[in-house]
Amino acid sequence: MKLQEAIHQRRTFAIISHPDAGKTTLTEKLLLFGGAIQTAGAVKSNKIKNPAASDFMEIERQRGISVATSVMAFRYRETLINLLDTPGHKDFAEDTYRTLTAVDSVVLVIDCVKGVEEQTERLMEVCRMRDTPVMIFINKLDLEGKDPYDLLDELEEKLKIKVRPMTWPIGMGHNFQGVFRLYDRQLDLFEAKQTRLGGDILTFKGADDPALREIIGEAQDQLMEDVELVEGVYDPFSEENYLHGQLAPVFFGSAVNNFGVKELLNTFINISPKPRGRESDNGLIDPENEEFSGFVFKIHANLDPRHRDRIAFLRVCSGRFERNKFFHHVRLAKNFRFSNPASFMAQEKSIIEEAFPGDVIGLYDTGNFKIGDTLTEGTKFMFKGIPSFSPEIFREVVNTDPMKTKQLDKGVQQLSEEGVAQLFIRQPGNKKIIGTVGNLQFEVIQYRLKNEYGASCEFRPLNHFKACWITTDSKAKLEEFIRIKAPEISMDRDGNYVFMAPSAWMLKMAQENYPELNFHFTSEFKTEAGS
Numbered sequence: 001m002k003l004q005e006a007i008h009q010r011r012t013f014a015i016i017s018h019p020d021a022g023k024t025t026l027t028e029k030l031l032l033f034g035g036a037i038q039t040a041g042a043v044k045s046n047k048i049k050n051p052a053a054s055d056f057m058e059i060e061r062q063r064g065i066s067v068a069t070s071v072m073a074f075r076y077r078e079t080l081i082n083l084l085d086t087p088g089h090k091d092f093a094e095d096t097y098r099t100l101t102a103v104d105s106v107v108l109v110i111d112c113v114k115g116v117e118e119q120t121e122r123l124m125e126v127c128r129m130r131d132t133p134v135m136i137f138i139n140k141l142d143l144e145g146k147d148p149y150d151l152l153d154e155l156e157e158k159l160k161i162k163v164r165p166m167t168w169p170i171g172m173g174h175n176f177q178g179v180f181r182l183y184d185r186q187l188d189l190f191e192a193k194q195t196r197l198g199g200d201i202l203t204f205k206g207a208d209d210p211a212l213r214e215i216i217g218e219a220q221d222q223l224m225e226d227v228e229l230v231e232g233v234y235d236p237f238s239e240e241n242y243l244h245g246q247l248a249p250v251f252f253g254s255a256v257n258n259f260g261v262k263e264l265l266n267t268f269i270n271i272s273p274k275p276r277g278r279e280s281d282n283g284l285i286d287p288e289n290e291e292f293s294g295f296v297f298k299i300h301a302n303l304d305p306r307h308r309d310r311i312a313f314l315r316v317c318s319g320r321f322e323r324n325k326f327f328h329h330v331r332l333a334k335n336f337r338f339s340n341p342a343s344f345m346a347q348e349k350s351i352i353e354e355a356f357p358g359d360v361i362g363l364y365d366t367g368n369f370k371i372g373d374t375l376t377e378g379t380k381f382m383f384k385g386i387p388s389f390s391p392e393i394f395r396e397v398v399n400t401d402p403m404k405t406k407q408l409d410k411g412v413q414q415l416s417e418e419g420v421a422q423l424f425i426r427q428p429g430n431k432k433i434i435g436t437v438g439n440l441q442f443e444v445i446q447y448r449l450k451n452e453y454g455a456s457c458e459f460r461p462l463n464h465f466k467a468c469w470i471t472t473d474s475k476a477k478l479e480e481f482i483r484i485k486a487p488e489i490s491m492d493r494d495g496n497y498v499f500m501a502p503s504a505w506m507l508k509m510a511q512e513n514y515p516e517l518n519f520h521f522t523s524e525f526k527t528e529a530g531s
């Protein structure tokens, strides 16, 4: 297949939501539409209901057997869609942030009863960092939710993005009759517990068409008013603004009832971006560049202790990936070839011969990869932008089995390379500090160190507010700061200085007293600076 043709056919995206908004349900419906699965219930929820490490490990174990749930590729009409899974639990938000670096657009699911929730806001911040195009699906219209206007206002205000409704709900909850498609004046009639894919669709001349009254009765008056208001208040939909991440088209529906999903999917394949170029330290890499390139954004450990291998998930960015061909691992300055690269089509893992930009492939790894690694062919460069975010909880690793010090060191190092948590080293004494966004990860780390490395540890709580990466043009000021703040200075795993601010106030003081220093809350600055 020609490279250009392959690129045009592909769409790579992720569904994101606050837990319980309906991400798993929508994923499943999309796969049903794509014919990738035949029955509901086939998609495993990655939800952790009771936050305990054992639950997480159980889910990971199941996923380890069927890693396919990390990437779900399916065809819809002429389009090959790569849908990347994102963990719902907030303790694993880092994993989601990284996955977002590997997609070209996202679909955001909002629960119409709850509106914009905390996790949604944080995920949108990450989308904004790279102007990722966003489509919004307001779910659960079969329940009594918030007023649609209030929901739209809330979206604009909290997510800091302009919105444009593409459909409009007629009633809600018990009175939910369907949605009116503003772009082609068609009416989708709602049918609860619909098992068919797609309901009855009727076409009208407009919201004021007399024929509409026979179907929705008095609700037509409200609809006419709403349509007039919506068309008056919101600018016409602009595809360009959507592609620049400035405007989000909004759909209303009910995923569990198969309702509104088809509109979303049809619009998605029409307007969502095809695989895009990606910034590297050698400029923007065009997907149509004939030389292959890609980067690792996720590493999935094999949780079977008898098999130490891992799967590195690589997003193809340009050119053609081929099985058994040598590619260059830029960080290690070594060539590697892969005899069993896997693709994940419709939940089936299979060996592939080739892959194209937008595709995500699984590479068996015996410890050569870490997150952010770049593979290339010909020109050597590194992709930018797999940021680490400042963790929120910090603990020092305390070795409880001195006979297993080596195993502990190796385990902590490898788990941090996998992205389970961030590792900081503090002198004197090479103290290991683990930073995470949730408590659950500490349990997971302890469990995995024991099971996979035979090492034991405890965690000593540390009173840190944030980890801030420091940059400056003034070497003298940096040295002074490091000397004075020595007990609060650590190094990240790449050897960058990090200030572990004990409190918001101390951070503010440091910023005021050292205006020559820049304090960053994500490690993204490194790539911005091109180092």
Ligand code: G4P
Pocket: 017, 018, 019, 020, 021, 022, 023, 024, 025, 026, 045, 047, 088, 139, 140, 141, 142, 143, 253, 254, 255, 256, 257
């Ligand atoms: P998540 O992946 O975002 O965490 O959400 P998930 O799809 O698991 O959905 C969360 C709950 O919301 C599920 O119910 C699901 O059935 C329900 N749900 C999804 N879409 C709709 C909808 O359009 N309307 C209504 N009323 N409910 C919806 P659950 O009770 O947690 O699980 P289950 O036992 O039903 O699977």
